Amino acid sequence: MSDKKVVALTRPISRSKEAINLIEGYGGEALVVPTLELELLNSQSLKDFMSEIDNLDWLIFTSVSSLDSIFKFYPDFNDKLSDNCKVAVIGHKTAEVTEKYGLKVDLIPKDYTAEGLLRSFKDIDIKGKKIGIPRTYSARNVLPDTLEKWGANVILAESYRSILPHDVSKIKDLINKILNKEVDAITFTSPLTVKNLFKVAEDNKDDLAKVLSNNVLTVSIGPITGHTLEDFNVKYIYPERYTVKDMIDLMFKSF
Structure with a gap:
């Protein structure tokens, strides 16, 4: 046995x-x-998000699925993104995949949670800044809600769905x-x-x-x-x- x-x-x-x-x-x-199961989506909110990406100050990836979705539907994403846009990620795996897709990671928290990322943003002036977060709509709202409370203009986009x-x-x-x-x-x-x-x-x-x-x-x-x-x-x-x-x-x- x-x-x-x-x-x-x-x-x-x-x-x-x-x-x-x-x-x-x-x-x-x-x-x-x-x-x-993960279902990658080119939702209306993602299409709207894509029309704003040349104006973003920050882009936040909380999972690999968001990256897979964006580069599936928008393979020329890197060309559209503003050179001034900084990228934050949660987790080393998401950081690895972000870099594989050709994006530079500017911020990764020690604690791989939304709360950990928020602690990293505490010392950054985000008032009036435009922050894009492609993700699943079933995710917790602590990240976008807190960033908005701190004065950021947050653009959420549904890039995948967990079913x-x-x-x-x-x-x-x-x-x-x-x-x-x-x-x-x-x-x-x-x-x-x-x-x-x-x-x-x-x-x-x-x-x-x-x-x-x-x-x-x-x-x-x-x-x-x-x-x-x-x-x-x-x-x-x-x-x-x-x-x-x-x-x-x-x-x-x-x-």
Whole structure:
């Protein structure tokens, strides 16, 4: 019988490669069951945003998906962007992808959250500045709301959408595996990965929460996703640095 640790990943397959490699490097087995799908959008708000980009003072990317969306629909984006526009990102992975797309990163916070980015903006005069944020509309509003409160003119654009997969049969299989204690650990990388799992669980919500708390090592990428786990009464751990690598390293140290 194999003593390999089975680790469930709930993020989209296209975003799971790094985690799979890390888990297998530790001798574990990755079970990829996305509880959400990402849909790239060229929404009306993104079209409106594109008409403003030569006037932007700051551009903020909070996820890789926003970059993928913009460069899918607007491959000449870099030519349109003002040379004076500075770029801020949340997270080292987003910074890497931003630079791959040919953009220079001017600001990355130590704490990879909206709050961390806001702390970095505290010493920057943004009054009257135009700040563009392409993102999903399901994201928290603390970032744009606070920047506006500080006097910035914030332009939000819906560049992608997180949706529940159309076929939830694999998610139901995952829930059964968790309840049958066939999963050793599970990772969550956004609040929606948690919410969608419990949405599919339906009548098994309480049992699922108990098993995730007591029989499965539940790991959140950071405190924001962790708060959603708390809403469902799930005990969890999270790393000091909110990255996939730190999350997987912490998991295997904790076994």
